[in-house]
Amino acid sequence: MVAIPVGELRPQARTSPGQHWLTDLLASLPPSDIAPLASRQRQAREALAAVPLPSRRQETWRFTDAAAIPLIPAHPLEAPSAPIALPAPQPGVLRLVLDGRRDPLAGLTLPAGLERLAPAELEPLLGGSLAANGAAGTWPVLLNGALATPVLALRVGLALPTVLELVSDTGAATGVLGLRVLLVLEAGASLEVLEVHRARGASLTSVVVEARLGPNARLRHGLLAQGQAPQPGSIEPAGSAPAAPVLLHHLAVVQDPASELELIAAVSGFGLARLEPLVVQSSGAAFTRLRGLQRVDGSQVADTHSRVLFAGPDGRLDQVHKALADGAGRSVFNGAVIVPREAQRTDAAQLSRSLLLSDRARIDTKPELEIVADDVRCAHGATVSRLQQDELFYLQSRGIAADQAARLLLRGFCEEVLADLPAPASLWRPLQALMGEDPLR
Amino acid sequence: MIRSDAPVLLEIRDLRASVEEQPILKGVSLTIRAGEIHAVMGRNGSGKSTLSKVLAGHPAYRVIGGSVLYRGEDLLALEPEQRARIGLFLGFQYPVEIPGVSNLEFLRVATNARRQQQGHDELDTFAFEDLVHERLKVVQMDPAFLERSVNEGFSGGEKKRNEILQMALLEPLVAILDETDSGLDIDALRIVAGGVNHLASADNATLLITHYQRLLDVITPDYVHVMAAGRILRTGGKELALELEESGYDWVDAEIERLEATLAPGIALEVG
Numbered sequence: 001m002v003a004i005p006v007g008e009l010r011p012q013a014r015t016s017p018g019q020h021w022l023t024d025l026l027a028s029l030p031p032s033d034i035a036p037l038a039s040r041q042r043q044a045r046e047a048l049a050a051v052p053l054p055s056r057r058q059e060t061w062r063f064t065d066a067a068a069i070p071l072i073p074a075h076p077l078e079a080p081s082a083p084i085a086l087p088a089p090q091p092g093v094l095r096l097v098l099d100g101r102r103d104p105l106a107g108l109t110l111p112a113g114l115e116r117l118a119p120a121e122l123e124p125l126l127g128g129s130l131a132a133n134g135a136a137g138t139w140p141v142l143l144n145g146a147l148a149t150p151v152l153a154l155r156v157g158l159a160l161p162t163v164l165e166l167v168s169d170t171g172a173a174t175g176v177l178g179l180r181v182l183l184v185l186e187a188g189a190s191l192e193v194l195e196v197h198r199a200r201g202a203s204l205t206s207v208v209v210e211a212r213l214g215p216n217a218r219l220r221h222g223l224l225a226q227g228q229a230p231q232p233g234s235i236e237p238a239g240s241a242p243a244a245p246v247l248l249h250h251l252a253v254v255q256d257p258a259s260e261l262e263l264i265a266a267v268s269g270f271g272l273a274r275l276e277p278l279v280v281q282s283s284g285a286a287f288t289r290l291r292g293l294q295r296v297d298g299s300q301v302a303d304t305h306s307r308v309l310f311a312g313p314d315g316r317l318d319q320v321h322k323a324l325a326d327g328a329g330r331s332v333f334n335g336a337v338i339v340p341r342e343a344q345r346t347d348a349a350q351l352s353r354s355l356l357l358s359d360r361a362r363i364d365t366k367p368e369l370e371i372v373a374d375d376v377r378c379a380h381g382a383t384v385s386r387l388q389q390d391e392l393f394y395l396q397s398r399g400i401a402a403d404q405a406a407r408l409l410l411r412g413f414c415e416e417v418l419a420d421l422p423a424p425a426s427l428w429r430p431l432q433a434l435m436g437e438d439p440l441r
Numbered sequence: 442m443i444r445s446d447a448p449v450l451l452e453i454r455d456l457r458a459s460v461e462e463q464p465i466l467k468g469v470s471l472t473i474r475a476g477e478i479h480a481v482m483g484r485n486g487s488g489k490s491t492l493s494k495v496l497a498g499h500p501a502y503r504v505i506g507g508s509v510l511y512r513g514e515d516l517l518a519l520e521p522e523q524r525a526r527i528g529l530f531l532g533f534q535y536p537v538e539i540p541g542v543s544n545l546e547f548l549r550v551a552t553n554a555r556r557q558q559q560g561h562d563e564l565d566t567f568a569f570e571d572l573v574h575e576r577l578k579v580v581q582m583d584p585a586f587l588e589r590s591v592n593e594g595f596s597g598g599e600k601k602r603n604e605i606l607q608m609a610l611l612e613p614l615v616a617i618l619d620e621t622d623s624g625l626d627i628d629a630l631r632i633v634a635g636g637v638n639h640l641a642s643a644d645n646a647t648l649l650i651t652h653y654q655r656l657l658d659v660i661t662p663d664y665v666h667v668m669a670a671g672r673i674l675r676t677g678g679k680e681l682a683l684e685l686e687e688s689g690y691d692w693v694d695a696e697i698e699r700l701e702a703t704l705a706p707g708i709a710l711e712v713g
């Protein structure tokens with residue numbers, strides 16, 4: 001018999017505040033009886049109870065403080081007292097509002113080439129991209145499986161001229177919201193998606209988007225995660241700050257050969273935002289372009305854990321991740337690139353550029369390259385710097401005040417990523433939202 | 442054009458400055474009046490760029506002595522942006538690349554900062570476009586450069602043209618051009634020099650830092666100063682530049698040695 005140290009015998013995971021939170025949350029959820037996903041949901045709920053909440057003890061959460069999660073009231077997101085006002089969609093945009101209650105497609109006529117997947121088609125596909133990316137059993141994904149009821153499942157059969165806008169805005173509401181999306185792009189199809197998630201209350205938004213790209217398919221996917229610090233309200237005990245919104249987001253993609261995926265993500269304003277873009281090039285020979293930008297301020301935490309797996313030869317990756325860390329914020333980037341033996345002639349480039357804007361802020365950035373194939377080109381680089389004195393001086397020497405010069409430089413830093421967003425993103429004022437300067441909300 | 446009754450624009454007196462505790466400028470004195478063109482020459486590392494950056498207010502340099510009056514006002518007390526707004530311009534030896542910041546927007550913000558100081562209205566995007574297209578002609582620059590990020594990926598010569606474009610927009614009273622001629626091909630040199638001549642007037646002044654007579658062939662200086670080891674060692678007319686072209690800087694070493702001996706305390710002067 002092996003002696004087990006006493007410390008490990010303590011049923012810590014069960015009795016920790018986080019686990020109580022989960023028990024309360026599960027108890028508050030409506031029973032899972034909505035066909036056809038009832039059994040999946042039950043499985044997810046059971047599995048979730050056995051997996052500890054994310055904590056620094058777990059390798060993939062080592063730099064990321066997840067303490068914000070159990071601060072969110074443990075019940076389904078409360079219905080908003082008044083409908084959330086959203087800016088009117090731009091022409092050429094099909095907006096689907098995701099609130100976890102209503103069917104976003106109800107009463108809509110979908111444009112030619114876009115159709116809802118029938119339940120029988122959905123069943124075998126759902127979870128496939130997550131599983132291919134090895135993410136089916138992680139806590140955020142199980143949480144999503146336990147929560148999300150309607151799945152928005154769409155098939156794209158041609159080059160869709162319409163931009164699909166997927167919007168959630170939990171406003172000041174509190175509680176937990178799960179959203180689940182499945183996109184199937186058939187061979188040669190193309191789609192532009194703009195996903196927008198907004199929150200400013202003590203809410204947790206859990207999002208899982210799966211996408212399957214057939215041969216020659218193209219997906220351009222913009223993601224705006226626009227949190228906002230909650231206004232001090234009356235519900236909190238005096239002296240304690242209101243809990244900040246949390247976003248847990250997975251995008252799991254499987255790419256067939258000659259397909260193209262472009263993801264442009266801009267994240268800010270959440271107490272905790274965790275993004276996991278996961279891509280498998282199922283037989284290699286596809287193109288993946290990832291652009292990420294995250295900004296933290298105050299005590300916010302933003303974490304991007306990306307993973308790209310080349311399961312065949314001749315694949316390409318072009319990845320740039322940028323971060324701005326101000327206040328006592330923490331920014332984490334972990335970029336895994338996996339190139340097994342069969343992925344010969346892979347061409348992958350990953351660059352991480354971070355700006356440290358305060359002495360109390362912290363940036364952890366780590367490329368994680370697992371390269372077994374020998375005939376590959378893998379470039380990576382990571383820089384963490386402050387605003388460059390020479391750049392500031394150059395602008396000042398042209399009459400631009402120091403603070404304005406700094407703002408220009410930061411904007412320039414951000415624009416390099418934001419400029420790639422699908423055009424209708426401008427409606428959501430991505431730069432102002434990112435810099436926390438949006439007076440309209 | 443020298444006019445002894447022209448107003449003094451810049452008066453530098455015994456200016457001393459250091460970087461990282463290293464003294465670089467060791468007592469520079471120079472008076473510049475309206476209408477004048479001055480050339481500063483000197484070996485690599487003699488302190489020419491340092492002088493220009495100290496005047497523009499670069500934070501890496503510490504002024505440890507002396508004074509600079511700009512139209513009678515204490516220049517060194519002003520922030521760099523304020524110096525620019527009241528009409529001091531530095532054309533950089535190495536213009537800085539600023540990714541993500543549009544050149545057009547940068548030029549507009551800079552121009553408006555200067556205009557505001559002069560009591561003019563700010564220009565909106567349309568009015569500014571008109572102005573910038575007119576000024577582009579001064580340097581014969583392709584408008585496509587407006588759409589790019591500030592200096593990003595510009596060739597050496599393109600960066601220098603962009604500097605002169607900024608000068609044309611800001612209409613400074615004192616323009617310091619630090620080796621604006623280096624890196625320019627013959628045609629570009631002619632265009633840039635033409636631009637500088639075009640902008641020079643009886644009301645403003647230009648300080649050219651250069652290594653080459655070829656620039657002074659096209660822009661005739663009223664004064665030529667030779668800088669060495671952080672001082673202005675000799676001042677003359679345009680013929681001094683020609684003399685340097687012939688004889689080089691060897692004489693400088695001997696003179697500097699003598700000077701340092703004179704200034705070093707406790708060392709007896711050898712009088713020949």
Ligand SMILES: Nc1ncnc2c1ncn2[C@@H]1O[C@H](COP(=O)(O)OP(=O)(O)OP(=O)(O)O)[C@@H](O)[C@H]1O
Binds near residue numbers: 461488492501
């Ligand atoms: N920021 C700095 N840090 C350290 N040393 C510096 C700095 N700036 C200038 N120096 C030093 O001061 C001296 C003068 O430099 P400066 O750039 O003024 O020379 P210069 O006359 O412009 O030369 P060049 O003709 O090569 O442009 C050099 O020895 C240089 O190394």
Ligand SMILES: [Mg+2]
Binds near residue numbers: 489490619
């Ligand atoms: Mg120099």
